[in-house]
Amino acid sequence: MSKQPKFSPAATPETQHYWDGTKRGELLIQQCDACASYYFPPRPFCPKCASRKVTAKKVSGKATLYSYVISHQLRAGQEPFAIAVVELAEGPRMMSNIIGCPQTPEALQLDMPLEVAFEEWDENITLPKFRPAKA
Amino acid sequence: MKSKSIAIVGAAETTKLGVIPDMSEIMLHADAALNAMTDAGLKPSDIDGVATAGMWPTDLAHYLGITPTWADGTMVGGCSFMLHVRHAAAAINDGLCNTVLITHGESGRSRVAAAGFPGGGRQSLLAQFEQPYGIMGPPTMFTIPALRYLKKYNVHLDRLANVAVIQREWASRNPRATNRELITLDDVYKSRVIAWPFHKLMCCLVTDGGGALILTKAERAKDMPQKPVYIMGTGESVESPMISQMEDFTTSKAFRVSAKKAFGEAGISHADVDHLMIYDAFAHLPLYGLEDLGFCKPGEAGDFIWERNTAPGGKLPVNTNGGGLSYMHSGMYGMYALQESVRQVRGTAAAQVPDVKLSVCHGVGGMFAASGTIIMSNEAP
Numbered sequence: 001m002s003k004q005p006k007f008s009p010a011a012t013p014e015t016q017h018y019w020d021g022t023k024r025g026e027l028l029i030q031q032c033d034a035c036a037s038y039y040f041p042p043r044p045f046c047p048k049c050a051s052r053k054v055t056a057k058k059v060s061g062k063a064t065l066y067s068y069v070i071s072h073q074l075r076a077g078q079e080p081f082a083i084a085v086v087e088l089a090e091g092p093r094m095m096s097n098i099i100g101c102p103q104t105p106e107a108l109q110l111d112m113p114l115e116v117a118f119e120e121w122d123e124n125i126t127l128p129k130f131r132p133a134k135a
Numbered sequence: 136m137k138s139k140s141i142a143i144v145g146a147a148e149t150t151k152l153g154v155i156p157d158m159s160e161i162m163l164h165a166d167a168a169l170n171a172m173t174d175a176g177l178k179p180s181d182i183d184g185v186a187t188a189g190m191w192p193t194d195l196a197h198y199l200g201i202t203p204t205w206a207d208g209t210m211v212g213g214c215s216f217m218l219h220v221r222h223a224a225a226a227i228n229d230g231l232c233n234t235v236l237i238t239h240g241e242s243g244r245s246r247v248a249a250a251g252f253p254g255g256g257r258q259s260l261l262a263q264f265e266q267p268y269g270i271m272g273p274p275t276m277f278t279i280p281a282l283r284y285l286k287k288y289n290v291h292l293d294r295l296a297n298v299a300v301i302q303r304e305w306a307s308r309n310p311r312a313t314n315r316e317l318i319t320l321d322d323v324y325k326s327r328v329i330a331w332p333f334h335k336l337m338c339c340l341v342t343d344g345g346g347a348l349i350l351t352k353a354e355r356a357k358d359m360p361q362k363p364v365y366i367m368g369t370g371e372s373v374e375s376p377m378i379s380q381m382e383d384f385t386t387s388k389a390f391r392v393s394a395k396k397a398f399g400e401a402g403i404s405h406a407d408v409d410h411l412m413i414y415d416a417f418a419h420l421p422l423y424g425l426e427d428l429g430f431c432k433p434g435e436a437g438d439f440i441w442e443r444n445t446a447p448g449g450k451l452p453v454n455t456n457g458g459g460l461s462y463m464h465s466g467m468y469g470m471y472a473l474q475e476s477v478r479q480v481r482g483t484a485a486a487q488v489p490d491v492k493l494s495v496c497h498g499v500g501g502m503f504a505a506s507g508t509i510i511m512s513n514e515a516p
């Protein structure tokens with residue numbers, strides 16, 4: 001996938017830890033200390049039970065492909081690419097791109113195992129992306 | 136008649152639909168509002184409640200010369216107008232106002248003084264957690280759940296493409312529809328890929344237009360020029376504004392909650408329904424709608440449409456104006472679905488279904504973020 005023009009997402013006080021983590025090559029997902037559920041996107045309380053006692057945990061980075069489209073709505077120089085939603089082994093889902101494989105229906109099979117890989121977006125933001133898991 | 140009954144007594148769209156470069160967005164609201172007031176035999180001074188989305192109700196009221204005692208600016212995307220109908224009914228029943236005008240106007244194609252959708256800036260959750268992955272508006276977000284649906288129920292892509300084919304049959308009967316030529320599955324697949332598996336003909340139009348509704352107490356409606364369209368039941372709900380965080384990609388929680396509320400309030404069963412509108416921004420929505428509203432079992436809506444149950448002559452006519460895929464879609468299509476339900480219940484639709492007594496009109500907004508359901512009848516509750 002060719003590089004996209006710069007649009008700059010920016011962290012808030014509630015999401016800064018997440019972006020600090022990706023910059024270090026760690027995927028941090030919050031887990032509720034009270035009910036043990038993992039959730040996403042980051043917020044300083046549990047959306048299941050409203051507890052404010054939550055901990056950002058470094059997760060396995062293992063995921064499966066939940067659903068996607070192959071976008072043909074492209075900026076100059078881009079080739080069609082998948083916009084995917086992956087399901088983390090810990091439960092939460094997140095939007096991402098699938099890298100390191102052809103962007104075709106044949107190569108992108110739902111439920112295929114994936115692993116996280118980090119790509120720098122700009123000096124502040126590093127994005128978690130996913131590639132087919134090594135067998 | 137039940138003591139707290141509400142009726143739609145005025146309904147109209149903009150004089151023109153499609154490409155309207157000579158009208159700004161606020162004038163599209165006004166054009167539809169003036170047509171609806173004419174339809175109802177009312178003047179601005181008769182209106183004491185206003186609701187709209189995409190524009191502040193203040194702007195609307197002042198532009199039209201209305202001094203309301205109730206204003207609602209609920210904005211949840213394309214089904215906002217279903218929610219306005221619901222809120223207006225409650226407001227009238229509670230004595231907050233007597234006669235409510237709900238308007239929509241959108242210069243979706245020509246973009247003349249168009250408001251556009253409010254964005255959250257670069258720190259919004261969408262900007263941080265979805266936008267960097269290359270989304271380009273609804274065609275690359277709203278469509279993402281469909282593959283999971285197709286896989287879970289082992290549904291062939293033809294079932295999705297066929298939604299566009301059947302709806303074009305309805306549009307071919309409607310002189311105001313933007314696209315009226317009949318199409319085949321082959322035509323759908325030959326149209327440009329927008330976001331695989333979605334081709335262009337499986338995605339909504341982008342056009343200009345507007346619509347307006349006027350509601351008042353049912354007991355007053357009897358003395359007004361149009362055949363009253365009674366509000367039998369209403370529902371609304373919201374789920375996730377981020378498509379990636381939708382609970383289950385094969386069913387909409389907001390659809391289920393909203394529809395259950397509306398059907399419960401109306402006290403009707405599915406067999407009572409003569410006509411159905413399901414907001415179709417993309418071809419998968421009628422499948423989700425038919426299932427989440429309870430007309431089909433999970434995974435069976437594609438076959439239901441394939442077997443022509445929703446087509447002209449079928450037992451459950453759906454999206455009889457041609458829908459967002461073929462009739463028109465300005466961006467917030469919900470108002471046009473409501474207008475078609477009103478026409479079918481009045482018996483004045485271009486592709487009129489015989490003997491419609493009960494119509495269900497179901498909307499979606501902000502991808503799968505919001506939902507509203509309105510059930511209408513020409514028989515007093």
Ligand SMILES: [Zn+2]
Pocket residue numbers: 032033034035036037046047048049050051
């Ligand atoms: Zn919890």
